[in-house]
Amino acid sequence: MFFATYLRRELRRRMRQAIFVALGLAVGVGLVVTVSAASAGVKKAQTDVLSSLYGVGTDVTVTGEAPQPKAPSANSQPPKNATTIQGSPSGAEICQNGKCENAAGKTVQTLAPEYLPIKSAEVTDVARLHDVSTAAGGLLLTDNTITFPKNFGAGGGSAPPSPNTLSVDGVDTAHTSLGPLSEGSLTSGHSFTAADSDSHVAVVDSGYATSNSLKVGSVITIDSVKFTVIGIVRQPQSTSPPDVYVPLKVAQALKTGPLGVETGDVNTIYVTASSAADISTVQHEIAKLLPHATVTTAASLASEVTGSLSTAAKLVNDLGKWLAVLVLIAAFAVASLLTMSAVARRVAEFGTLKAIGWRTRRIVAQVLGESVVMGVVGAAVGVGLGFAGAAIISKVAPKLPALIPGSSGGGNFQSQTVSGGPGGASHIIGGIPDRTISVALHPSVTVGVIVLAVILAVAGGLLAGSFGSWRIARLRPVDALSQVA
Amino acid sequence: MYKLTGVTKLYQKGRRTVPAVRGLDLVISGGEWLAVQGRTGHGKSTLLNLLGGLDRPTEGTVELDGTDLGALRETQLTRLRAEKIGFIFQTFNLIPTLSAAENVEAALIPLGVAAADRRARIAAALESVGLADRAAHLPSEMSGGQQQRTAIARALVKEPKVVLADEPTGNLDEDTRDEIIALLERLWRERGLTLVLVTHDTAIARRAQRVGVMSKGRLTIRQDTRPGPHPGSQTVTAANDLAT
Numbered sequence: 001m002f003f004a005t006y007l008r009r010e011l012r013r014r015m016r017q018a019i020f021v022a023l024g025l026a027v028g029v030g031l032v033v034t035v036s037a038a039s040a041g042v043k044k045a046q047t048d049v050l051s052s053l054y055g056v057g058t059d060v061t062v063t064g065e066a067p068q069p070k071a072p073s074a075n076s077q078p079p080k081n082a083t084t085i086q087g088s089p090s091g092a093e094i095c096q097n098g099k100c101e102n103a104a105g106k107t108v109q110t111l112a113p114e115y116l117p118i119k120s121a122e123v124t125d126v127a128r129l130h131d132v133s134t135a136a137g138g139l140l141l142t143d144n145t146i147t148f149p150k151n152f153g154a155g156g157g158s159a160p161p162s163p164n165t166l167s168v169d170g171v172d173t174a175h176t177s178l179g180p181l182s183e184g185s186l187t188s189g190h191s192f193t194a195a196d197s198d199s200h201v202a203v204v205d206s207g208y209a210t211s212n213s214l215k216v217g218s219v220i221t222i223d224s225v226k227f228t229v230i231g232i233v234r235q236p237q238s239t240s241p242p243d244v245y246v247p248l249k250v251a252q253a254l255k256t257g258p259l260g261v262e263t264g265d266v267n268t269i270y271v272t273a274s275s276a277a278d279i280s281t282v283q284h285e286i287a288k289l290l291p292h293a294t295v296t297t298a299a300s301l302a303s304e305v306t307g308s309l310s311t312a313a314k315l316v317n318d319l320g321k322w323l324a325v326l327v328l329i330a331a332f333a334v335a336s337l338l339t340m341s342a343v344a345r346r347v348a349e350f351g352t353l354k355a356i357g358w359r360t361r362r363i364v365a366q367v368l369g370e371s372v373v374m375g376v377v378g379a380a381v382g383v384g385l386g387f388a389g390a391a392i393i394s395k396v397a398p399k400l401p402a403l404i405p406g407s408s409g410g411g412n413f414q415s416q417t418v419s420g421g422p423g424g425a426s427h428i429i430g431g432i433p434d435r436t437i438s439v440a441l442h443p444s445v446t447v448g449v450i451v452l453a454v455i456l457a458v459a460g461g462l463l464a465g466s467f468g469s470w471r472i473a474r475l476r477p478v479d480a481l482s483q484v485a
Numbered sequence: 486m487y488k489l490t491g492v493t494k495l496y497q498k499g500r501r502t503v504p505a506v507r508g509l510d511l512v513i514s515g516g517e518w519l520a521v522q523g524r525t526g527h528g529k530s531t532l533l534n535l536l537g538g539l540d541r542p543t544e545g546t547v548e549l550d551g552t553d554l555g556a557l558r559e560t561q562l563t564r565l566r567a568e569k570i571g572f573i574f575q576t577f578n579l580i581p582t583l584s585a586a587e588n589v590e591a592a593l594i595p596l597g598v599a600a601a602d603r604r605a606r607i608a609a610a611l612e613s614v615g616l617a618d619r620a621a622h623l624p625s626e627m628s629g630g631q632q633q634r635t636a637i638a639r640a641l642v643k644e645p646k647v648v649l650a651d652e653p654t655g656n657l658d659e660d661t662r663d664e665i666i667a668l669l670e671r672l673w674r675e676r677g678l679t680l681v682l683v684t685h686d687t688a689i690a691r692r693a694q695r696v697g698v699m700s701k702g703r704l705t706i707r708q709d710t711r712p713g714p715h716p717g718s719q720t721v722t723a724a725n726d727l728a729t
Contacts, residue, residue, distance in 0.1 A: 002587070002594055009582035352578040355539060356639065357567020357595040359560060478539040481574070482530075 007369050014342060018374050021335045025378025025460045026385055028331035029453045031324040033386020036452070037443035038393055039321075045441060058178050059279045062126065062269040062286055063140075063294045064115035085146075092152055105150040111168075111223040111254055113267045114140040115294075120264035122290055126271060129285050131278035136178040137266030139170030139251045140242070143222055166208075168222055169242035170251025170266070173197045178270035181233065181245050189216035189231030197247050202227035206234040208243040220244065223254050269293075328456065331378075335464035339371055343468035350472055351480020360473050367472060368465040375461020379454040383445075386453060390443035397441045487513040487536060487647075487679070491545035494531050494702075505531035507702035509545070515646065518673055518680040520690035523699035529683045530651055532699060536681055537570050537649045538562040549647070567595035571640030573669075575652035577632040579624040585611060585635045586620040592639045610642035611635075614668060630661035634668065641672060648673075650682040654689065666692065 011018045084095045085103060092103040120137065127135035143166040152161070171181050173192040181191065187206055202222075204214050209232045214220065218229045227246055235241035252263060273282045279297055287295045343350070350363050489511040496503045505528045513519050513536075523529045534540040535547050538554045547554045549569065554562065566572075571592075579588045589607045598606065611617050614634040624632050633653060640648055650669065654662035666689050673680045682693060690696045697704045 001600070002590060005587060006580070006583065013582045348576075348578060349580055352572075352574070352580070353591065354563065355537065355566060355572050355578075356592050357563055357643075358591075359563050359595065362595070476539075478534045481534075481539070481578075 003366065003369065006366060007373065010366075010370055011373060017338055017342065018370075018377075021338050021461075021464070022374045022377040022381065024331040024334045025375055025457045026381035028324070028328035028460070029379055029382025029457045030385025030389060031327050032456060033383055033445055033449055033453050034389030034393065034443070035321055035324045036449045037386065037390035037445045038441070040446060040449075041390075041393070041441045041443035044444065058182075058270045059273040059276070059297065060271040060282050060286065061296045062118070062271065062290060063296070064113075064118045064267040065292045066115055066294070092148065094148075103148040104152045105148060107145060107147040109143065109145045109223065111141055111143045114142055114167075115267040116292075117262065117265035117267050118269060118290065118293060120266065123266060123269050125289055126269055126286055129282065129289070131274050131282045131285065133272040133274045134175065134178060135269055135271045136172040136175030137248060138172065138179050138268040138270060139248055139266050140268055141168040141170065141251060141254065142166070143168060166222065166244065167242040168251060168254075169245045170248040171203075171245045172248045175270075178272065179268075180235070180241055184233035184235040184241065187232045187234050189229070191231050191233070192245070192247060196230075197249050199247060200225065200227045200250055201230045201247065203231040203233050203245040204229050205241050205243050205245075206232050207241075222246070225250075225254060328460070332460045332463050335371070335374070335460055336467045339367070339464040339468040340471060343367065343471050347475065347480045350475055351477045354475070354477035355481060363472050364469040367468045368462060371461040371465030371468070372458055373461070374464075375458040376454070378460065379457030382457055383450055383453050386449070387445055390445050393441065393443045399440050486515045486550060487511070488548040489535075489545065490548075492535060492542045492547060493544040494528075494535060494540065495543040504702045506535065506542070506699075509702075509704055511697075511704060513679060513681065515679055516677045517695065518670075518682065518693040520693035520696045521681065521683045521699055521704070522685065522687065522690050522696060528699045528702045531702075532704070533649050533651050533681060533683055536647070537572060538566055563595070567592075568643065569646045571643065571645040571648040573633070573636050573640050573648065573650035573653045575655040577624070577629075577636045577656070579632055579635055579639075581624055584621050584623055585616055585627065585631075585638075588624070588635055589639045589642050592643050596643060606642050607638075610638040613641065613672065614638045628661070629657050630664060633657060633661075633665050637665070637668060637672070641676070644676075645678070647679045647681070650680065652683055652685070654684070654686065662686070662689070 085092055085108075093100040094103045094106055094108055095101075118137070123135055123137040126132060144163040145166075146161055146163045148161055169180060171179060171192060173196050174194050176182065176192055181203065184205075186203075189203070191203055192201070202220060204218075204220070209215065209229070212220075214229055214232070216229055216231065219226050220229060221227070222244065227244070227250075233241075233245070248266070252265060269286075271282060271286070273279045283295050283297050286293070353363055354360070489509050492506055492509040492511075493504065494506040496505055507528075509532070521529050521532060531540065535542055535554075536549075538547075538549075538557070541555045546556075549565070552565070554565070557565065572578075579585075580591060583591065586607050589610050590603060593603050593606065608617065608620070611620050614637050616631060616634050616638065619627060619631055619635075622631075624635070627635065633656075637653075640650075648669075653669065654665050657665060669680065669682070670692060672678065680693075682689070684690055695706060697706050
């Protein structure tokens with residue numbers, strides 16, 4: 001009781017100083033909370049981006065070799081079944097297996113795998129690895145459609161038309177918990193079941209469904225094959241999901257041009273490691289098993305994601321954290337100096353208390369108590385400031401674009417060029433382009449951060465108090481009293 | 486009872502060694518009132534600090550009831566001060582944020598007195614110095630005399646054997662000075678205290694049983710023994726004092 005009374009009165013006596021110290025700690029703590037919240041928001045955004053490529057439960061993704069674009073040359077022959085578009089004096093021509101026809105007014109549709117195939121036996125080999133929990137194959141395809149205008153190439157050429165691209169994901173219906181589909185939530189219909197493995201059914205991304213007025217029961221055509229829509233799935237806003245999911249077996253049966261897949265082939269393997277600690281081992285084991293494949297973990301993929309999101313992550317992790325640390329150090333230093341100054345002003349008081357029989361540790365406890373109260377007040381205000389900072393960031397921060405690198409190849413369009421006529425510029429239309437995803441930043445203040453904030457503020461108070469206590473402990477009552485005299 | 490034997494206290498002032506107290510032998514009986522006079526800087530306060538266990542002698546021993554204060558650890562000295570010695574300072578040395586009652590209470594905190602007992606003792610102490618109606622007042626709300634009364638109550642509330650007063654009236658006007666000295670004298674008589682009082686004021690010193698004068702670190706007894714109120718205090722003799 002006496003302790004509390006003395007503490008309260010002392011803090012009231014130097015209220016301005018106490019408020020200054022508490023506010024200093026509050027600003028430091030508030031900055032830590034805000035930066036941590038922003039960091040958590042950026043991490044969440046990064047996770048969203050990565051899981052869009054991965055799926056939630058996937059630790060490692062294996063993709064087949066990326067098809068390499070080949071610059072066209074005078075003597076080079078396109079692969080068998082490849083569709084090429086080349087310039088001629090009369091305009092552009094579409095050529096396949098040596099037969100060419102004028103492209104004007106024509107529509108070309110091709111289906112190509114995004115990556116070179118991986119044999120099904122290799123999926124089994126990966127699944128058998130010691131540290132692998134589950135492995136499922138997937139087949140990522142791109143359906144490109146180009147419609148040439150009727151006057152294309154006439155009169156000196158025109159701009160080449162952009163392809164209409166539909167991305168298709170062949171999903172292993174026995175392992176729907178892996179891969180991009182696992183990230184989405186169904187808005188209508190249902191997802192695949194094991195019984196759907198041979199059915200011509202599709203789950204459609206909600207964005208694609210809206211833009212093409214599709215609903216459950218609608219029929220879509222992929223490479224001349226009809227699929228019935230059984231479900232609409234919504235992927236996180238920040239992701240760039242495939243447009244259509246179809247059963248893997250059915251996807252494998254689609255006609256995929258010169259880089260086409262054979263029965264059982266996949267071009268992606270989604271892998272779950274036995275534990276988080278095994279991810280690196282699994283990555284190395286698979287790399288050894290499939291030397292030509294690209295083995296990617298979330299960590300390695302994160303390093304490839306660039307753009308403002310990456311910049312924001314760096315900003316938060318580097319500048320933000322250091323700024324918070326510096327402000328905290330400044331707050332601690334100010335609190336310590338003010339406490340030392342307060343102790344210096346109270347030398348006579350402490351000397352008197354020692355003279356009347358107060359033990360040093362009791363006086364130290366009194367001073368530490370005052371500092372801790374300032375720390376707790378600082379923590380409370382700081383957490384409030386942190387929440388306010390997080391809310392402001394959430395409100396004013398623009399969406400952050402994340403650039404996800406694509407593959408440089410491109411299936412049937414690998415060697416296609418479009419020329420606007422004689423002497424016109426070549427235009428490579430094949431390959432998987434880099435994708436830019438806009439991610440909203442939603443800073444989140446977690447309980448852990450609040451606890452950290454309280455610990456930091458109280459630690460700041462204790463640090464300040466301990467400097468004062470050190471002085472008190474060294475104080476001889478006779479010296480303190482002689483200062484008064 | 487205090488017994489000082491060959492007490493010397495040296496201070497370092499830069500490279501110089503300054504003797505504050507030199508070769509002092511002194512016995513102060515229980516219940517005695519000793520006034521110490523002397524010019525500033527001649528060792529009065531140093532003597533009081535040695536008696537109060539606030540400082541340790543460079544040479545010699547200071548014994549209180551047979552205990553050598555110089556041999557005690559700091560915590561033991563602190564405990565001894567808490568239990569046996571009351572201090573009264575010239576500048577009152579009250580805690581400015583605490584009321585009169587709380588300042589008095591501060592002296593009972595190290596003793597771990599139960600709250601109910603504490604309240605009763607605080608009330609009695611303030612009553613004895615005539616400040617029962619000022620219990621809730623802060624030092625800044627009281628006159629100098631009232632503040633010194635509060636300090637006296639703080640010194641006496643723990644019922645010490647010894648009260649050491651360093652210029653207790655130095656900051657007070659003449660009327661208040663007389664009040665405070667009368668109060669101290671009354672309490673000394675009533676409670677059988679050993680009172681060592683440092684003062685410049687000869688009028689005050691004359692009221693003590695014995696008066697010693699500190700000069701250059703040595704103590705000379707000039708006035709010997711006025712009968713005291715307690716049996717123990719009658720036995721004081723000048724023979725124990727080193728008069729130089």
